[in-house]
Amino acid sequence: MPRARTGGKKAATENSDFEEWCQxxxxxxxxxxxxxxxxxxxxxSCTQYILGPSCAAYLGELGxxxxxxxxxxxxxxxRHTTPWNEPLLYPLSRWVPERGTxxxxxxxxxxxxxxxxxxxxxxxxxxxxxxxxKADVVVENYRPGTFDRWGIxxxxxxxxxxxxxxxxxxxxGGWGHGRGRASYDILGQAQxxxxxxxxxxxxxxxxxxxxxxxxADYWGGMMQAVNILAALYWRDTVSGExxxxxxxxxxxxxxxxxxxLPVYGRYGxxxxxxxxxxxxLCVNGIIGxxxxxxxxxxxxxxxxxxxxxxxxxxxxDFIRLCDAIGRQDLAKRYPELxxxxxxxxxxxxxxxLEEWAKDKTKEEVASVLDKNDILNxxxxxxxxxxxxxxxxxxxxxxxxxxxxxxDVLAQGPGYKLSxxxxxxxxxxxxxxxxxxxxxxxxxxxxxxxxxxxxxEEVI
Amino acid sequence: xxxxxNKGLILHCECGVKNYLDPYAFFNFSGKTRCxxxxxxxxxxxxxxxxxxxxxxxxxxxxxxPGYAETADFEPISGPGKTAPSPKPRADILGRPKPITxxxxxxxxxxxxxxxxxxxxxxxxxxxxx
Numbered sequence: 001m002p003r004a005r006t007g008g009k010k011a012a013t014e015n016s017d018f019e020e021w022c023q024x025x026x027x028x029x030x031x032x033x034x035x036x037x038x039x040x041x042x043x044x045s046c047t048q049y050i051l052g053p054s055c056a057a058y059l060g061e062l063g064x065x066x067x068x069x070x071x072x073x074x075x076x077x078x079r080h081t082t083p084w085n086e087p088l089l090y091p092l093s094r095w096v097p098e099r100g101t102x103x104x105x106x107x108x109x110x111x112x113x114x115x116x117x118x119x120x121x122x123x124x125x126x127x128x129x130x131x132x133x134k135a136d137v138v139v140e141n142y143r144p145g146t147f148d149r150w151g152i153x154x155x156x157x158x159x160x161x162x163x164x165x166x167x168x169x170x171x172x173g174g175w176g177h178g179r180g181r182a183s184y185d186i187l188g189q190a191q192x193x194x195x196x197x198x199x200x201x202x203x204x205x206x207x208x209x210x211x212x213x214x215x216a217d218y219w220g221g222m223m224q225a226v227n228i229l230a231a232l233y234w235r236d237t238v239s240g241e242x243x244x245x246x247x248x249x250x251x252x253x254x255x256x257x258x259x260x261l262p263v264y265g266r267y268g269x270x271x272x273x274x275x276x277x278x279x280x281l282c283v284n285g286i287i288g289x290x291x292x293x294x295x296x297x298x299x300x301x302x303x304x305x306x307x308x309x310x311x312x313x314x315x316x317d318f319i320r321l322c323d324a325i326g327r328q329d330l331a332k333r334y335p336e337l338x339x340x341x342x343x344x345x346x347x348x349x350x351x352x353l354e355e356w357a358k359d360k361t362k363e364e365v366a367s368v369l370d371k372n373d374i375l376n377x378x379x380x381x382x383x384x385x386x387x388x389x390x391x392x393x394x395x396x397x398x399x400x401x402x403x404x405x406x407d408v409l410a411q412g413p414g415y416k417l418s419x420x421x422x423x424x425x426x427x428x429x430x431x432x433x434x435x436x437x438x439x440x441x442x443x444x445x446x447x448x449x450x451x452x453x454x455x456e457e458v459i
Numbered sequence: 460x461x462x463x464x465n466k467g468l469i470l471h472c473e474c475g476v477k478n479y480l481d482p483y484a485f486f487n488f489s490g491k492t493r494c495x496x497x498x499x500x501x502x503x504x505x506x507x508x509x510x511x512x513x514x515x516x517x518x519x520x521x522x523x524x525p526g527y528a529e530t531a532d533f534e535p536i537s538g539p540g541k542t543a544p545s546p547k548p549r550a551d552i553l554g555r556p557k558p559i560t561x562x563x564x565x566x567x568x569x570x571x572x573x574x575x576x577x578x579x580x581x582x583x584x585x586x587x588x589x
Contacts, residue, residue: 086557090573094581097573100556399564406586407566433581
């Protein structure tokens with residue numbers, strides 16, 4: 001098990017009494033005995049892949065009743081997308097028990113009810129209107145205008161429910177001349193400018209790099225969830241009426257470009273990529289450590305050398321770092337950030353760090369840096385993250401006894417509320433699991449009607 | 460033989476067979492490969508997917524085999540000793556379901572294909588009944 005990261009610079013305001021109080025207030029084991037912030041709000045999630053689903057899932061974590069609506073029997077595409085078609089949870093649905101759902105679906109559909117509805121069928125419109133009449137929020141991420149064309153967009157649904165908050169998410173926006181294309185996370189990040197500043201400097205190949213995780217999707221979902229909360233607040237405290245919300249994945253990426261756009265607007269300077277280093281700070285980057293932490297592993301990626309992030313850009317920190325690696329000459333030659341941050345200086349400094357680390361594992365490097373009060377963090381893989389006692393204790397990662405799939409390791413909510421904590425009751429369910437419950441409760445259908453619609457694959 | 464056609468990631472052999480050079484393995488490559496049909500070895504160099512040297516006939520064993528090949532009338536040629544599967548990001552990826560019944564800590568998980576008899580409603584019977 002990887003060691004807990006307790007070393008490095010000590011917090012200036014250690015206060016064990018406060019920590020104990022926090023542990024008590026945020027105790028994950030007590031979450032289910034506390035109320036839920038969004039209990040009583042109903043959300044229809046007509047979503048696919050990650051951007052839209054994650055938005056609804058965040059609301060579900062906070063207690064909203066989220067109803068995921070998917071293609072009958074086989075569900076939405078994300079169930080069949082990743083990873084590698086190997087690790088599946090069964091059944092896909094009660095009609096297709098021999099197939100499963102891929103773990104790419106995991107984490108974006110917590111705590112939800114699952115029903116089928118084929119939007120292409122004439123009966124679907126009537127059912128959707130019935131569901132929307134009793135909902136607070138609709139989240140959807142089909143191409144812009146698709147639901148409007150099918151007669152179930154905001155303009156039609158607000159006729160049956162003027163208080164409806166309708167949240168659309170998509171790649172390039174629902175209006176404007178670049179709107180007409182479908183998007184995935186990778187395209188959104190490319191157009192939004194994130195990849196332009198992520199990747200390698202020219203001497204290391206110059207290639208931009210994509211983020212392995214679906215950042216634009218998961219952060220986009222969160223941003224739209226914030227929009228939804230604002231719209232609900234406005235409806236419930238001011239206007240009494242619903243709202244149409246639009247979220248473009250690209251807008252979300254661009255919003256997080258930091259100073260890239262202001263500096264371009266001011267000087268015409270295009271911000272560049274600088275790999276694992278930093279154009280503005282030195283040392284503030286990733287170095288390779290020459291020894292593997294898992295030399296006997298069967299996994300080729302674990303056999304590779306380790307990596308560690310080091311932050312020592314303050315002058316006094318840099319001096320200690322140079323002392324620690326026995327290169328006081330660097331501290332004398334580059335005493336100030338202005339001299340350290342130049343490209344040639346960085347090349348020399350990072351090369352010296354890697355030379356020093358070439359006979360060490362990342363843990364050995366961390367140990368030396370901790371003793372010298374230099375901020376550092378080994379680059380962890382999924383196993384190391386999963387086994388961290390710190391994240392287990394906080395409930396950010398934990399084993400979930402899922403009611404359908406059994407024992408699964410799950411990311412917990414990434415935010416903590418002391419009085420109304422978010423929680424994970426279920427990872428997800430098979431397609432159409434809750435057809436009977438939801439269509440009887442919200443659409444007033446009889447058992448016979450539900451059975452017939454299921455046989456006809458309408459739901 | 461080498462000539463106009465051999466500019467990129469397709470190696471046209473003089474026997475008429477097209478050898479497709481897997482981009483992962485050959486995008487930046489200098490060494491020898493072998494026609495999947497006639498066995499002629501070629502020395503080639505590619506940079507950024509463009510053939511910058513060769514193909515020149517050579518002797519000896521190939522460093523890498525083409526990913527796939529086909530005849531002029533589109534008959535596929537592949538198999539051990541002729542072509543090589545494309546590299547994978549992980550050696551143990553199979554691309555097909557890997558059924559399990561327990562999580563890594565040894566507790567039940569619904570990770571294998573089921574039949575309708577295995578279900579109670581939409582739930583796996585073994586999870587429902589413990």
